[in-house]
Amino acid sequence: MSLVEDLTALKKTAVERINTAGVDVESLRVKLLGRKGELTTLLKGMKNVPAQDRKTVGEVGNHVRQTITNLLAEKKAAEEVAKLNKQLASETIDVTLPGSSHVVGQPHVLQQIIDEIEQHFLGLGFKIIDDTVDSPEVETDEYNFERENLPKDHPARDMQDTFYITPEILLRTQTSPVQSRSLEKHDFSKGPLKMIAPGKVYRRDTDDATHSHQFHQVEGMVVGENITMADLKGTLLSIMQALFGEKHQIRMRPSYFPFTEPSVEVDVSWNEVTPDMKPEDIEWIEVLGAGMTHPNVLRMDGVDPEKYSAFAFGLGPDRFAMLKYGVDDIRQFYLNDIRFLSQFNQKGN
Known part of the structure; x- marks a missing residue:
């Protein structure tokens, strides 16, 4: 072949x-x-x-x-x-079957409280100072203490003992440095300064049910002509009622802070207050400190205390969240337990 x-x-x-x-x-x-x-x-x-x-x-x-x-x-x-x-x-898909559900996230409960505070103060004409831009968490001793009328030998520093990186650099104990930096830049010819400064702060506290070495703070300040204690009380009453309800009241007790004079501790009524309620039936709980800004603080920030007056206050979102939701241990907010955090749904469902 x-x-x-x-x-x-x-x-x-x-x-x-x-x-x-x-x-x-x-x-x-x-x-x-x-x-x-x-x-x-x-x-x-x-x-x-x-x-x-x-x-x-x-x-x-x-x-x-x-x-x-x-x-x-x-x-x-x-x-x-x-x-x-x-x-x-x-792999044919039955389009008549129900779809898979997805868990939708939500802001942390502390962020929810901070957002409520910010929204309220925005409605009052305050501006929100972003602390990550205008004041770092790592601060200088000058802005954290000395500008707040706390010189190096002041005994009140013991109440705000913090973490030092060097003798002059530390983790801030309050967001007050944001106020000082804002005052340095503010042009009063354009009107008063109305601001709040939310952020994280640090103190050498022993962690327990009511204390943490790190927590959140929202400090507020109003600086202008003829600012009075009445302005401070009205502002604080409005934020307390916004957070806890319109039937809650506040009371102001004399206290001492180096950076305010006069200074007050502010309590909010634990129960709702009605017109027929006797004073002894109102239950009070301390929630914040406030006062008229000390002239020395204004002077160190370049503001004439003879012409301008100011009030300042400090709110604790962590404490407010504990009061508002009945949480008995501040450490719960930082354990990242989704079972705990999912209870605080903004939509209420």
Whole structure:
């Protein structure tokens, strides 16, 4: 049998083998077209073909190779389609089934309190000073203490012992430095300064149910002409009623702070106050400190205390959250227990 006949016979049997159901296409390709495959073996016989016949035999060989290659490619493509259809059939989605639920996050309960405070004061015309821009948590002794009328030998520093990086660099104990920096930049020809400064502060307290070495604070200040204690009381009453309810009242008790004079401790009524309620039936709880800004503080910040007066106050969002929601341990806010935090849903559901 001539080589042309052998090639023609190989083409016929190859077509039959390729069209066989379940054939392994890759294995068959190697057997037919590989370096030791059947077609390659036949074509090695070209050396025995007379020179005048080699062109004809070569064309037949190329035709057989191309035919086999095309058929194998078609077979492989058909197998891929069948495989994909089978996979799609097994992964069919029932669109009538209910969708998977996803847990939607929410702001931390402390951030919710801070947001409430900020929104209230924005409504009163205050501006929010971003402490991360205007006053870092790592502060200087000058801005944290000395500008607040607390020189290095002042005994009141013991109440705000903090973490020192160097003798002059420390973790701030209050957001008061934001007020000092704001006063340095404020142009009083454009009106009074009304601001609050929320942020994180640090003190060397022993952690327990009511104390933490780090906590949040919102300090506020109003500086302008003819600012009085009555302005301070009205401002604090409005924020307390916004947070706890309009039937709650406040009372102010004399106290001492180095940076205010006179100074007051502010209590909020634990229970709702009605017109017919006797004073002895009102339960009070201390919530913040406040007062008229000390003239020395204004003077050190470049403000003339003979022309301008000011009041200042400090709110504790952590403490407010404890009071508002009946939380008995401040450490719960920092444990990142989703079961605890998910109770404080802003939408109330």
